[in-house]
Amino acid sequence: MRIALLTIWHVGNYGAELQAYATCRILTDLGHDVTIIDFRENESQNESFKSKLARCISSCTLSHFKFSTFWKKYFPNKTRHYHSYEELKANPPEADLYLVGSDQVWNYKITAEKAEAFFLVFGTDEVKRASYASSFGMGEWNANEQLTSVARQMLNKFTAVSCREASGVRILKEKFNIEAVEVLDPTLLFDEYFGMDCQNASEDGTLAYYPLSDNNELTKFSTELAHELGLYPNNINRKVHLTNTIAWNRPSVEQWIKGIARASLVITPSFHGLAFSLLFRKQFIIVNNNINQERKVRMTDLLDKLGLADRYFDSIERAKAIKIWEQTIDYDTVSYKLLELRSASIDYLNKML
Numbered sequence: 001m002r003i004a005l006l007t008i009w010h011v012g013n014y015g016a017e018l019q020a021y022a023t024c025r026i027l028t029d030l031g032h033d034v035t036i037i038d039f040r041e042n043e044s045q046n047e048s049f050k051s052k053l054a055r056c057i058s059s060c061t062l063s064h065f066k067f068s069t070f071w072k073k074y075f076p077n078k079t080r081h082y083h084s085y086e087e088l089k090a091n092p093p094e095a096d097l098y099l100v101g102s103d104q105v106w107n108y109k110i111t112a113e114k115a116e117a118f119f120l121v122f123g124t125d126e127v128k129r130a131s132y133a134s135s136f137g138m139g140e141w142n143a144n145e146q147l148t149s150v151a152r153q154m155l156n157k158f159t160a161v162s163c164r165e166a167s168g169v170r171i172l173k174e175k176f177n178i179e180a181v182e183v184l185d186p187t188l189l190f191d192e193y194f195g196m197d198c199q200n201a202s203e204d205g206t207l208a209y210y211p212l213s214d215n216n217e218l219t220k221f222s223t224e225l226a227h228e229l230g231l232y233p234n235n236i237n238r239k240v241h242l243t244n245t246i247a248w249n250r251p252s253v254e255q256w257i258k259g260i261a262r263a264s265l266v267i268t269p270s271f272h273g274l275a276f277s278l279l280f281r282k283q284f285i286i287v288n289n290n291i292n293q294e295r296k297v298r299m300t301d302l303l304d305k306l307g308l309a310d311r312y313f314d315s316i317e318r319a320k321a322i323k324i325w326e327q328t329i330d331y332d333t334v335s336y337k338l339l340e341l342r343s344a345s346i347d348y349l350n351k352m353l
Contacts, residue, residue, distance in 0.1 A: 001353060003027055004079065004095035006037045006118060008103045008110070012067050014237075014256045015187075015272025019103045021074045022186035023132065027099075030350060035095070036078040039088055041111050041118075058246050063239075066252035085117050092123040097353070102133030102164055102186050106151075108143045115147055119154040129157055130352055133164040133183050133345075139297045141175045152176050160352040165301040183345040185302075187275045188338065193257060207231040208263035210256075210273040217289055221316045222267045225325070231264055265325060271298050278306070278338060281331040286312045287319050305341065306334050 005027070009020035020036065027034045047055075058064055082088040098120045108115040120129045141148070155161060155172070161180040163169050172178040207229065209222035219235065226233035236259035239247040251259065257276060260266055266277045266284040277284040286303070288296055296314070303309050308329065313319040 001032045002096045003032050003034045004037050004093045004098050006100045008041055010040050011042050018187050026189050036075050038078045039082040041114050062249045063247045070253045085114050089122045097128045099130055101131045104135045104137035106134050107137035116150050119151045128159050130160040132162055133185055135164040136168045139167045141171045165298050167297050183348055184341050203264050204262045206234040206263050207265045208234045208236050208259045210236050210268035210270050289316050306337050
């Protein structure tokens with residue numbers, strides 16, 4: 001089957017790039033011909049001159065070169081570059097199935113002016129439509145009536161709908177009267193990432209921490225705890241800035257993965273930081289010290305299923321008080337639960353396709 005995948009990618013975010021890679025990989029492994037729809041949610045037609053200049057400068061950095069190398073290696077099959085929603089509607093890709101997912105493709109705060117496109121509002125009705133592990137990235141749907149109406153109309157054309165979180169399944173039922181299936185994020189459908197220089201990586205005495213942006217509190221906590229535990233603090237999202245907003249250099253996707261694979265302990269507020277900690281059977285702490293409730297739900301849903309709810313903290317102070325790092329995760333139990341969820345998700349994909 002020819003599958004055209006619409007997802008969030010080409011944004012310089014480790015989790016976004018890896019979920020796109022994993023989605024393409026599982027579909028290919030299942031015997032299908034997969035093409036990425038080159039439609040980028042971070043591009044805007046209303047971009048200011050200052051933003052265009054910053055984008056131009058960023059494209060010349062070592063950081064961009066590292067991500068560009070990843071895109072060229074792992075996404076060889078992609079459509080023409082659609083610069084706007086209008087271009088996509090006017091000349092949609094040919095496929096047997098349009099698939100949307102995973103990651104926060106239905107988070108209208110992220111997709112903004114392009115939100116309708118992620119409900120597959122393009123192409124003819126002869127092309128089948130479905131979703132895999134699509135996420136709202138929030139616990140409630142409060143979009144305007146225009147987007148709500150479009151989403152409702154299009155979702156009713158889907159042959160299959162699945163979400164990454166239980167909260168998404170609930171939103172689909174309550175707001176759109178759609179019965180959806182809860183499935184795993186695609187990064188969790190594999191227990192190995194060969195070719196990314198991380199398989200069988202031995203621990204190197206580091207505490208890996210992954211702040212999603214500059215986070216002095218998380219950095220201070222991670223550094224102090226590393227010294228307390230006799231570990232070396234390793235910021236796996238360390239950036240060398242050219243300007244306040246432009247990073248000249250940062251770890252590659254492969255270096256980011258290796259940083260988790262080799263760590264003795266991982267601290268992060270990131271969903272995909274959590275996902276790869278689970279894959280590499282790492283001791284970890286989730287510290288969402290910005291109290292971002294929208295980020296919280298996508299992590300707590302997964303932690304609850306794996307019996308690891310006690311690894312999540314809304315504040316650094318709470319984490320310090322509990323000292324959860326003194327309790328070792330029983331990965332025999334966790335990996336068994338994860339394997340069951342993985343098998344169910346792959347079975348769902350097989351039946352859907």
